[in-house]
Amino acid sequence: MRGSMARRRKRKRFNFELRLGAKPARIAGVVFGVFMVAATIGCVVYTSVAPENREEVATPPERFQPEPLERLDRIEGWVPYWGDEAQIAGDAAKAGFTDLLFFHGSVDEDGSVRLEDTRGLAAGLAASGSARSWLTVTNHGGSMQGALIDNPDAHTDSLLDAYHASGCSHLDLDYESLNVAQAAALLPLASAVSDRLPSGARLSFTLQPVDDQLRPNQRVAYQKLLESPHVYTVRLMMYDYHWRGSLPGALYPLPAFERLLKLWAPHAHKLTMCLPLYGYDWARPEDTSIPKAEVVTLRDVRTLSSKPGFDAVWMTQEGELAARYLDGVTHMVALPSHRAIQARVELGLDWGVPGVSFWHLGCASPGPVVQVCARDRLARETITYDRANAWNDWLEPFKRRVCKVITGDGSRTLEQIGEAHGVSRSAMFRFNEQVTDGDLSGQTVFIPE
Secondary structure (H helix, E strand, O other), X not given: XXXXXXXXXXXXXXXXOOOOEOOOOOOOOEOOOOOOOOOOOOOOOOOOOOOOOOOOOOOOOHHHOOOOOOOOOEEEEEEEOOOOHHHHHHHHHHHOOOEEEEEEEEEOOOOOEEEOOHHHHHHHHHXXXXXXXXXXXXXXXXXXXXXHHHOHHHHHHHHHHHHHHHOOOEEEEEOOOOOHHHHHOHXXXXXXXXXXXXXXXXXXXXXXXXXXOOOHXXXXXHHHHHHOOOOOEEEEEOOOOOOOOOOOOOOOOHHHHHHHHHHXXXXXXXXXXXXXXXXXXXXXXXXXXXXXOEEEEHHHHHHHOOOOOOEEEEEOOOOEEEEEEEEOEEEEEEEOOHHHHHHHHHHHHHOOXXXXXXXXXXXXXXXXXXXXXXXXXXXXXXXXXXXXOOOHHXXXXXXXXXXXXXXXXXXXXXXXXXXXXXXXXXXXHHHOOOOOOOOOOOOEEEEOO
């Protein structure tokens, strides 16, 4: 929430240190609504299919009707190794975070695991109070061929050595950008690691989202993990549906959030939804270039609102805040917000999801975040905002101004149209994320020449 997350979380590190919904009796409640295909954190493609003024949330398959929850069992957050771990962990524990995930384990391409900033990790653990501690080990979006395919036994040994040296109670494997074979290898890894953990220690995975549209060929692997007695929870990265190197858009659109909940409804009790405490600020010149966005944390929003012409709106379809302002060129911003968090927490509760995790705890004041992780909370923001329909209302007029626009006749794919016009595949998909299948018959196609 990671296309290349080493790259993701190293890009996602941003170079700084740092519901809607309803009561249990009304599972389908009001969905409020306002961002990223793959590169920095999330490799995610989505389509906002919800109509304007969408009111009803999706219901799961009838035989898997969820059991709504009144409250979360876990409110978790990551403590980054490049920040002040003691300060971040202490503040979060005092605010009521139940679990702290120390982002201090790194997997090299040969599968070996090393600990980052061990002194800071120890200080963070000492400041954690009663919060449960997890060592998060991540590949930072790098190749997992060595760890999962070539050297799985050596990787398991190194992983457990790092865990024991960390002093953490539990182990979280944040493995990203996996191919099908690597995703399938997670289950035997879970078995091998779990058998060697101390009594009472839990094992979890933090993974990129998988559903009918995103990485559908990994669904079997995910289902096996969710069914495994060795896996305590699977954390799904619900962010970076748009990212630093994409066109502007929603960070974690509500329709995609619901789509994933519906697919995994039978395993909702094993899910933890990972939400961001940051957004992105894209400079948007009147051309087809793809500028790199700057990161905007929840702490930054009020300062950003002083920019000339700043105008914030709640995007109804996506269920997020967005903003525009002028700074030489027009900027479009996917804003983090407490309201978006509260909407997703409440929707998750409606579907029986017991946990939420936040990336990362240096991005926000922890107290207000904990306060909105519950039903029927008024989520107060540091800025005022109006209401709008959808990100597409901003982007389509822009794309029509700068792109050649054609109507597909079904005879060519996006790639073939791009080749005919000398446009790369990635650029074609960035400007045509509304395309959800290979048949372009009757569909509007934007060619960023």
